[in-house]
Amino acid sequence: MNKKTMISMAVIRRLPKYQRYLGELLNNDITRISSKELSERIGFTASQIRQDLNCFGDFGQQGYGYNVRELYDEISKILGLTRTYTTVIIGAGNIGQAVANYSKFEKLGFELKGIFDKNPKLIGIKIRDIEVKDVDELSDFLERNKIDIGIICVPRTQAQVIADIFVKSGIKAIWNFAPTDLNVPEDVIVENVHLSESLLTLSYRLNEAKLFGEE
Amino acid sequence: MNKKTMISMAVIRRLPKYQRYLGELLNNDITRISSKELSERIGFTASQIRQDLNCFGDFGQQGYGYNVRELYDEISKILGLTRTYTTVIIGAGNIGQAVANYSKFEKLGFELKGIFDKNPKLIGIKIRDIEVKDVDELSDFLERNKIDIGIICVPRTQAQVIADIFVKSGIKAIWNFAPTDLNVPEDVIVENVHLSESLLTLSYRLNEAKLFGEE
DNA sequence: TAGATTGTTAATCGATTAACAATC
């Protein structure tokens, strides 16, 4: 189990993709797969797949390959999907509502415990049986409820304020949709979803050929 | 202008962040900045900043640093933000609506020209003055309107069908929010936003210490 | 001019790929 002490971010970011493809294999009743076959489906090299998996243990068997069910379960465990997580969403606007309504997260074990906003028009409405609360009640709420993951869906200018409240209350993981970088202590993990950065890289690539003169 | 023929993805993904930070500097009326100062704000090394910028040209001046306005304009140009882009969204569910309502994209020059869905309950409703159309009309619409970027916000199972329609109609850039990998020809650019992958890396990191035994 | 800071080359670090002995 204690294989390597530090897994690189490059490997970590590939893990969910392994889990997704293995899940698909399971659904198609495929019971075993070699790194070569998986390579052809998932688009990583066979060598990389073996390297990645060996960060966490010896899941394969020479001459046979990997047992799909076993590997799927192992990776799910590695990803921390054998437990549940409590979450709150701050910001009940478009993105906040979209995230709240994304039922897949619930299936994966992420339980939404509260939604907060400061807009009086939104306070009181119900999203998936959860009433939007005034953000002024957030600190109190976090004191009374153990929350694992704080989700920030407020505008850029208010994101740091919310992050500070999260940190103060002891939350150790923040999923940030605000287009800004948060300042948090070292032991707090931030995962950013910066939609405009994603869109801008798309527009860059769409123009790339032109930039350098259509070769 | 024709500096290097191929810019690495690592560099490209940093460009929007440069643009964002330079925009903030502009708003704070800062007119010049050295790679060292920018490094302290943005969190890249000064060396990396100079390397990155030099992929595209000599924007700085020895002994002085960079002119903020000039650099901001250059990077905006590099990102392709000096023109506008026409877009369509397929899928008027939660994410589709969130993306449609994200006014920032409009400001950056991304014009939403149409929204499509196959759910009769959604067809006909208006989102930001745009009536949701039946997805059966998509091919026709794309023939009559020049669209630069197709945005996929449909469930996983329907994403490839939409991608195929996009490709057939000549769209060269796809922004994909469906949790699946799309098959498209080489000359079509796909930018994925995989929310669950993002969330799973967060849960991985939240458990990391425990995985390897709390050292 | 002297100080500052770039642009750029060289050195280092890390990640990916290739190769192959071990072994099922």
Place this chain on the structure above:
DNA sequence: TAGATTGTTAATCGATTAACAATC
């Protein structure tokens, strides 16, 4: 046993950092 495929080491490739001459 023979064939297949892993786990793992070594080689390569690419990205980041360091160093410094050029120059504003």
